[in-house]
Amino acid sequence: MAISPRPAAVVETVEEIMRTYRSLPARPTIEEVEAATAILTSSNCEEEAKIDELSRKSKPNGVPDELFFVLQEVKRNTVQLLALEQRRDALRVLDLDRRFRVLDELIQRASKLVSDEYGDDREDNPKPIVGLSVPLPMIDRSLVTKEKEVKAGSDLPKELGRDSSLKSEIPSGKDTEKLSLIMVASLIETLAKKGAGVLDLQGKLMDQIEWLPTSLGKLQDVTELNLSENRIMAIPPTIGSLRFLTKLDIHSNQLTNLPDSIGELSSLVELDLHGNKLISLPISFGNLTNLANLDLSCNQLSMLPDTFGKLTNLRRLILETNELEELPYTIGSWICLVELRLDFNHLKALPEAIGKLENLEILTLHYNRIKSLPTTMASLNKLKELDASFNELESVPESLCFAINLVKLDVGRNFADLRSLPRSIGNLENLEELDISSNQIRVLPDSFRFLSKLRVLLADETPLEVPPREIVKLGAQAVVQYMADLVAARQASPRPAQKKSLWSWICSMIFCRPKNKISITKS
Known part of the structure; x- marks a missing residue:
């Protein structure tokens, strides 16, 4: 079947879609999405554990019941507030990812429309546009054509191979810059897939980080782990999965157990x-x-x-x-x-x-x-x-x-x-x-x-x-x-x-x- 020439309006529309997509913030990587999910899981567990610990506190002698109740409520709300703050970056990453999945669906639909109209005789119906409130599966980026094919008169661009959405936040190595919780979790995901043997986070975590995500257990090839000189209050139980670990340094933190x-x-x-x-x-x-x-x-x-x-x-x-x-x-x-x-x-x-x-x-x-x-x-x-x-x-x-x-x-x-x-x-x-x-x-x-x-x-x-x-x-x-x-x-x-x-x-x-x-x- 001969390929019909595309009207200027269609070409302009395709190019506008491309320009709009290029203007978007960087897309989270798979590792960052997995890291964000791990943070939410860990944060929920930490929040529940702290609130449970609060509920077991006994009222000191001589303290009125109502005053003790106020104290407990202040502590409970503080725990929840801090947990919300710790989840903020993770929720942002997951929200970005969810919206990019919607855009994936829209681009696929546009690509299908252009192909069917100008030279592609496939009978497949375009997929429906999925609402922003519905989580979408990660699509194969090979389904979207490359930009050079557009210049040759083909379909839509592949602009999904972007830099990490957190890349600009990663420290350049200066002592004054610290890693956020989402960056630590993302680093863990990346190193886990690379099979890295050493992870050194000595003094590199932001002061607000009191615990590490459960995804730490994925570092099963790590032999040396340095978490010293931070403010960590708890180590996740998944650390027991690091079966090849020979050296562990957690000095100068806030661990109580x-x-x-x-x-x-x-x-x-x-x-x-x-x-x-x-x-x-x-x-x-x-x-x-x-x-x-x-x-x-x-x-x-x-x-x-x-x-x-x-x-x-x-x-x-x-x-x-x-x-x-x-x-x-x-x-x-x-x-x-x-x-x-x-x-x-x-x-x-x-x-x-x-x-x-x-x-x-x-x-x-x-x-x-x-x-x-x-x-x-x-x-x-x-x-x-x-x-x-x-x-x-x-x-x-x-x-x-x-x-x-x-x-x-x-x-x-x-x-x-x-x-x-x-x-x-x-x-x-x-x-x-x-x-x-x-x-x-x-x-x-x-x-x-x-x-x-x-x-x-x-x-x-x-x-x-x-x-x-x-x-x-x-x-x-x-x-x-x-x-x-x-x-x-x-x-x-x-x-x-x-x-x-x-x-x-x-x-x-x-x-x-x-x-x-x-x-x-x-x-």
Whole structure:
């Protein structure tokens, strides 16, 4: 069938349709539509959860019923208002998409009319125009002809391959620009389809974003996820779907709890949760059996679940600045643990099971309420650093002196409680730094003379009499030498030896000391 020439009015009409379509805002991509849908789902769930939590609140004593009702209503409306604000961008995207689908139908109808009238003998009737209130399916864009075919005398243009409707909103990388919730959700959809392995959103989310969409679970190929330094208050349960995730960083957010599904991250090796508001951990946390590095510092944890003992591959555990009063008895299973930091808690004692941590090298207990150290610490053969300062220690157990690889020992600032050091402290021949500041120690034990590697001795505000303060001021090795001379003098004479003047001893130390180090051999 010969193609009839098109009247000028028809051509002009086609071109006007083209011009009008070109003037439209950018069309949302498939990923953005999916992201918007995920946001609406997540937002509804978050809103319901918060309102449900509000409904369970009890009225404080002394508050009138009506006043409490007003408070609850204010909070409920605030939750709904914030949820509406969070859904705003998503609703805009879905509305744009719905209207573009209507335009798709109209363009298809015009295309059919032109084809039927000027050279196309198909009998198909044009599809009816669908109302704006009716959601339309996504059409195949290949149904609309290309613009170059119009110039050749063919049908209507294909102008649907537009840039993302959110493209202009995506940050250019400047630190001052942040991602909105719809942009984050869209990014998740895009990365999920690309099979991306790393997602870094450190400090990149707008302050209004308090949760992440459930579509986060689509990132099943991600191995590293960084959500740190934002204001996230909740992690979606779908995070458990990230079965290949090995590194998760959520530090410096507003989390108060974790979903049970966190325990499904069986490949996780590194987890950083410091600087949140966690008050408890789910029992499922113990299922993270491949975890090697865990930072839970600066939270509000008062206890750890017993299942923590199942984390047998832990090498580094940071629990500083929490509200822990005790450790689970199951800690003896942490046989791979190298570093354990428990500073700034409310611990009153350590479990005896700590002696089973045979690979432990660093143990810090600064600022707790510990009165004594367990005797089982004698088994910590690899321990190199122990900080028990700012506690309530009444003594240091003799058994600790079997930890012969200890290099740094800090028992300072136990104030009136600590009055002596263990008699066998000389066994710690590798000790290089010792802090006994602000205690009530008056006499160092004789075995102190064997600390030949000691280079730092801090004894400020400690009323030492043996050795005298003047000797302490000369440095660690001067103290070691003084104790060696004192013991030697005592052993050399069967009767009390004439007391050597302190000034004479100091002069002999300064002017008559041999150049080579004095070698002290235990008898």
